[in-house]
Amino acid sequence: MIARAVRAAALLTVPLLLSGCGGGTVAVPDSPPGTATDRAAGAAADRAAGAAADGTPAPDAERALGTAAGAGSPAAGAGGAADPGRIPGLGPRTRAAIPERSTQVLVVTGKDGHAPYSTAVLHERTGTGWRAGAHWPAHNALRGWTTHHTAGDLRSPIGVWGLSDAGGLKPDPGTRLPYHRSKAFTSPGTGFEGEPLTGSFDYVIAIDYNRRPGTSPLDWTRPLGAGRGGGIWLHVDHGGPTHGCVSLAEPHMRRLLATLDPDRHPVVVMGDAASLAR
Secondary structure, X not given: OHHHHHHHHHHOOOHHHOEOOOEOOOOOOOOOOOOHHHHHHHHHHHXXXXXXXXXXXXXXXXXXXXXXXXXXXXXXXXXXXXXOOOOOOOOHHHHHOOOOOOOEEEEEEEOOOOOOEEEEEEEEEEOOEEEEEEEEEEEOEOOOEEOOOOOOOOOEEOEEEEOOEEEEOOOOOOOOOOEEEOHHHOOOXXXXXXXXXXXXXXXXXXXXXXXXXXOOOOOOOOOOOHHHOOOOEXXXXXXOOEOOOEEEOHHHHHHHHHHOOHHHOXXXXXXXXXXXXX
């Protein structure tokens, strides 16, 4: 426990990770969000690299996350049948917080209120009901979850928030969300397990917790005040717990970016299983 506390204290000195996973410094955009040039460059890079955009996980990344998070979960890649009524695992209070107009709902379910392991499932409402996508293993914050997130508490906030804006170090992979490509998404340092953080912000989706929707994920406006934290993102998994964000394997981030549609008002519902069932 002492060793972990020392590691946590040391990591909190990294400027980019002071609050949540996404910030501590105000970055000046160095390219316009979502330009046609970015999109073309991203598509060309994808073709050249043969990047997996169909959600198929890289074997090593899947094993690293799946061992801890996947116990008892349906196999990754298995789509669920349409549910005419409701999204599984969500209680009446949680369901009531989902806007009626939202027809894409990413549910991130924590294994435990104090654990950093989760499973993410994108649910889409169709003419016959809700349809669940693949079950993707994920990491959340080191100390689990909280209903009152504060800066530096190393817990992910529980709740329902919009997914309005995206960005990353790499070119736009073809998302319909506004996309801000910037060198400011560089992620230095190491994580809680000593893993390198390089590439963690290659692709990010801002979670609209204590931020201004319609701005770059790098925007540092905090409507609730800086003390309530911020910079809570979906981002590429680095093989360990986060400071407050939710991380997914890169192929899954790419698939999510390709699927989310602003016209469907996507939201994320996130928290430990017991909290979401309320």
